[in-house]
Amino acid sequence: MGVTCVCQVPVAEGKSVQQTVDMLHKKLEQLGAIKQGNFWVDCETYHATGNATGQPSKLLYVMHNSETPLSSMALFEGGPGLTADANFDVLMVKLKSHFQNAKGHKVESRGTRYRYCDFLVKIGTVAMSSSARGISVEVEYCACVIPGDCWNLMKEFMQSFLGSSTPELPAVFTNKAEGLYTPVDCMDTMSQYLELFGKVRKQQVLPGSGVR
Amino acid sequence: MGAVRIRSCFLQLIAQVQEVSLDGLETYVPLLSMSQNLAKLAQRIDFNQSSDSDEDGPERESREPWGKPEPEEDEGTVKFQPSLWPWDSVRNNLRSALTEMCVLHDVLSVLKDKKYMALDPVSQDPALTKTPQVFQLISKKKSLATAAQLLLKGAEKLTKSLAENQEQRRQRDFNSELLRLRSQWKLRKVGHKILGDLSYRSAGSLFPHHGTFEVIKNTDIDLDKKVPDDYCPLNVQIPSDLEGSAYIKVSIQKQSADIGDLGTVSLFRRQPKAKPGSQMWHLKLEAAQNVLLCKEIFAQLSREAVQIKSQIPHIVVKNQIISQPFPGLQLSISLCHSTGEKKSQRASPDKSKPDDHLYVLEHNLHQLIREVHTMPHPASSPFGHKRLRLAGPMAYDKAEISSLQQSEGLLEKIIKQAKHIFLRSRTARTIDSLASRIEDPQIQAHWSNINSVYESSVKVLITSQGYEQICKSIQLQLNIGVEQIRVVHRDGRVITLSHQEQELQDFLLSQMSQHQVHAVQQLAKVMGWHVLSFSNHVGLGPIESIGNASAITVASPSGEHAISVRNGPESGCKVLVQFPRNQAKELPKSDAVQDARWTHLRGPYREVHCGRMEGRNFVYKMELLMAALSPCP
Numbered sequence: 001m002g003v004t005c006v007c008q009v010p011v012a013e014g015k016s017v018q019q020t021v022d023m024l025h026k027k028l029e030q031l032g033a034i035k036q037g038n039f040w041v042d043c044e045t046y047h048a049t050g051n052a053t054g055q056p057s058k059l060l061y062v063m064h065n066s067e068t069p070l071s072s073m074a075l076f077e078g079g080p081g082l083t084a085d086a087n088f089d090v091l092m093v094k095l096k097s098h099f100q101n102a103k104g105h106k107v108e109s110r111g112t113r114y115r116y117c118d119f120l121v122k123i124g125t126v127a128m129s130s131s132a133r134g135i136s137v138e139v140e141y142c143a144c145v146i147p148g149d150c151w152n153l154m155k156e157f158m159q160s161f162l163g164s165s166t167p168e169l170p171a172v173f174t175n176k177a178e179g180l181y182t183p184v185d186c187m188d189t190m191s192q193y194l195e196l197f198g199k200v201r202k203q204q205v206l207p208g209s210g211v212r
Numbered sequence: 213m214g215a216v217r218i219r220s221c222f223l224q225l226i227a228q229v230q231e232v233s234l235d236g237l238e239t240y241v242p243l244l245s246m247s248q249n250l251a252k253l254a255q256r257i258d259f260n261q262s263s264d265s266d267e268d269g270p271e272r273e274s275r276e277p278w279g280k281p282e283p284e285e286d287e288g289t290v291k292f293q294p295s296l297w298p299w300d301s302v303r304n305n306l307r308s309a310l311t312e313m314c315v316l317h318d319v320l321s322v323l324k325d326k327k328y329m330a331l332d333p334v335s336q337d338p339a340l341t342k343t344p345q346v347f348q349l350i351s352k353k354k355s356l357a358t359a360a361q362l363l364l365k366g367a368e369k370l371t372k373s374l375a376e377n378q379e380q381r382r383q384r385d386f387n388s389e390l391l392r393l394r395s396q397w398k399l400r401k402v403g404h405k406i407l408g409d410l411s412y413r414s415a416g417s418l419f420p421h422h423g424t425f426e427v428i429k430n431t432d433i434d435l436d437k438k439v440p441d442d443y444c445p446l447n448v449q450i451p452s453d454l455e456g457s458a459y460i461k462v463s464i465q466k467q468s469a470d471i472g473d474l475g476t477v478s479l480f481r482r483q484p485k486a487k488p489g490s491q492m493w494h495l496k497l498e499a500a501q502n503v504l505l506c507k508e509i510f511a512q513l514s515r516e517a518v519q520i521k522s523q524i525p526h527i528v529v530k531n532q533i534i535s536q537p538f539p540g541l542q543l544s545i546s547l548c549h550s551t552g553e554k555k556s557q558r559a560s561p562d563k564s565k566p567d568d569h570l571y572v573l574e575h576n577l578h579q580l581i582r583e584v585h586t587m588p589h590p591a592s593s594p595f596g597h598k599r600l601r602l603a604g605p606m607a608y609d610k611a612e613i614s615s616l617q618q619s620e621g622l623l624e625k626i627i628k629q630a631k632h633i634f635l636r637s638r639t640a641r642t643i644d645s646l647a648s649r650i651e652d653p654q655i656q657a658h659w660s661n662i663n664s665v666y667e668s669s670v671k672v673l674i675t676s677q678g679y680e681q682i683c684k685s686i687q688l689q690l691n692i693g694v695e696q697i698r699v700v701h702r703d704g705r706v707i708t709l710s711h712q713e714q715e716l717q718d719f720l721l722s723q724m725s726q727h728q729v730h731a732v733q734q735l736a737k738v739m740g741w742h743v744l745s746f747s748n749h750v751g752l753g754p755i756e757s758i759g760n761a762s763a764i765t766v767a768s769p770s771g772e773h774a775i776s777v778r779n780g781p782e783s784g785c786k787v788l789v790q791f792p793r794n795q796a797k798e799l800p801k802s803d804a805v806q807d808a809r810w811t812h813l814r815g816p817y818r819e820v821h822c823g824r825m826e827g828r829n830f831v832y833k834m835e836l837l838m839a840a841l842s843p844c845p
Binding site: 069071073083084086 | 613
């Protein structure tokens with residue numbers, strides 16, 4: 001469990017999603033990272049039913065991460081989050097009358113997992129109903145849990161293979177009430193993924209990115 | 213005057229007419245005044261008449277129409293004496309009453325004195341008032357007899373029940389014995405038979421033995437004869453394959469000369485001491501359960517021995533598992549099941565083993581087999597460790613989850629423990645043998661009290677006697693694991709040694725030789741000598757087979773003398789002293805160096821025979837040498 005930073009890499013000019021991903025893989029392997037299996041992160045959307053008309057119903061997002069295979073995370077956009085057992089999904093089925101599953105809105109990111117000393121880099125293809133929409137890159141520095149202490153190191157590392165697409169300090173850490181020097185939680189990772197998935201949903205369908 | 217007089221008691225309010233004159237004028241009788249009326253009424257009071265006169269009263273009134281002349285007569289007699297005071301009769305009556313009262317008062321006051329008059333009761337006829345005493349006696353006797361009968365009946369019942377209880381206790385009723393059995397073992401009724409369960413299945417064991425025993429009534433008792441002391445109306449029949457007693461024998465034996473033999477141990481052998489009140493069935497059942505436990509342990513071990521892969525494969529022969537944790541070391545676990553009552557075989561010379569060690573091993577084995585048992589759990593919680601329930605809400609990642617899940621079997625754990633214990637004892641023996649063999653640098657070993665089953669640690673210090681404060685640069689922390697020993701040096705180096713005994717010995721010997729040179733360095737500081745050169749691993753001189761030689765050169769404060777020491781683990785120590793040129797026996801003359809002052813420089817070397825020097829140890833000898841070479845000012 002370390003400090004994570006999730007960012008989106010734009011597809012290179014004239015290339016497909018898969019080719020950009022392969023380029024990133026090659027850069028990492030040149031750096032000296034070792035491939036360590038696959039990963040996936042997915043997100044399902046639920047509408048809250050039965051509220052007063054006129055107000056947009058709040059959306060509940062239930063996410064899973066292969067890093068924590070026995071947990072489910074439930075969060076509202078910008079609101080509170082909940083970490084629970086895997087049985088939470090069954091609970092959501094029981095709460096069908098209160099929360100409707102928006103089946104077409106499931107987003108997931110799948111890809112390979114690389115390990116470079118204390119860094120874990122996960123490059124995944126963000127897909128929505130099996131059409132690739134973008135690329136997500138997650139960098140985790142496992143040796144530290146305080147974002148303020150290791151952000152500079154992470155940024156330098158990301159610059160080495162992401163180049164110009166290196167992100168700024170994620171808003172999740174700066175928005176915390178206690179500041180940058182509080183320990184991270186798995187919720188921070190999930191909120192970053194949620195933000196990224198939201199952005200991807202709003203984007204138009206990429207040209208030439210049909211069924212993978 | 214023909215007025216009708218009505219006898220009444222009320223006051224006359226209307227005046228009576230006395231006469232009516234011829235001219236119609238009425239002459240009224242004058243009304244009586246109040247006092248006259250009262251006097252008239254008072255005269256009518258008759259003091260002599262009793263209450264009977266009330267009855268005569270209405271007769272008189274009924275006679276009234278005929279008896280008119282009488283009241284007239286009365287009134288006439290009254291009227292006859294009009295000069296008398298109207299209250300006179302009243303006064304007379306009262307006076308006579310007073311007289312009577314005074315007489316009574318006098319009589320009573322005379323009576324009070326009891327001198328002149330006494331009161332005596334008049335004897336009464338007893339036959340009229342009381343019942344005869346005989347009748348009373350009879351009735352009382354009868355009631356007492358009924359009460360006594362009731363009490364006797366009750367007492368009889370109590371004594372009878374008490375006698376019954378004692379009788380029962382003496383005879384040990386089958387049902388009460390069954391109750392005692394039920395309080396300790398699981399029983400159930402199947403048809404006519406009572407069956408019990410002595411297996412560990414309720415604790416989660418998956419061993420396929422049924423473990424049922426049958427409870428039978430003991431009817432071969434002759435009630436006429438005396439009941440024997442250990443008679444029990446209940447008997448248990450245990451399955452035939454659990455009869456007798458069993459134990460597990462573990463032995464670690466060496467197969468080559470340099471490895472120590474750890475010996476043999478029998479686990480679960482000793483029967484727990486029978487409590488004074490326990491029954492034979494209890495002992496029988498416990499023995500059978502012990503046999504079952506040993507069988508289960510052995511079955512689990514043999515199953516794992518066949519399944520797991522290791523470098524040297526395990527051998528499973530009929531009731532023995534043989535494995536080799538280290539080459540040359542043999543660990544054998546065997547199940548010894550003896551049926552029958554041959555007591556002579558029990559007398560084995562195992563009493564030399566200390567008791568507490570056995571209990572620790574047995575407890576360890578119990579814990580291991582309990583970890584294999586799957587505890588019954590509710591349907592909603594999955595298999596596995598209890599802490600895995602927290603994995604979801606606490607978002608454990610894969611590393612944490614895998615650390616919680618066990619993947620090792622029972623045999624592996626046992627073998628790991630055996631390896632660790634063996635390695636630890638061998639390390640201890642190596643250090644001790646070195647310490648006893650070599651005197652010059654001394655080895656001290658401080659073993660840590662707190663160990664785990666797979667790891668122990670010891671701190672080894674190499675010092676010289678008398679110079680412990682000065683020369684303490686060699687301090688080693690040895691962490692003994694399952695297969696390797698990790699050494700952490702004081703200067704930060706980490707070295708990993710294998711289980712070979714020789715490696716540790718060579719390493720310690722090389723450290724000891726290094727210590728000597730380090731000691732000279734520290735000594736030089738204390739004595740004021742300057743260190744000219746120091747090397748832990750010199751590349752010159754004869755090659756050592758164990759480690760490297762180290763060397764140091766120190767110069768005296770005046771600079772006139774210098775001492776060079778070279779110490780190797782095999783080659784021993786070599787000490788050379790450098791003298792100034794003017795002290796040399798043959799002074800090589802040369803034309804280039806003419807000045808006398810150059811003769812003060814150091815020149816030739818001479819070797820010191822350390823063995824012939826005085827001194828308890830090497831550092832002491834060096835100190836003497838340094839002291840000898842620095843002249844007094």
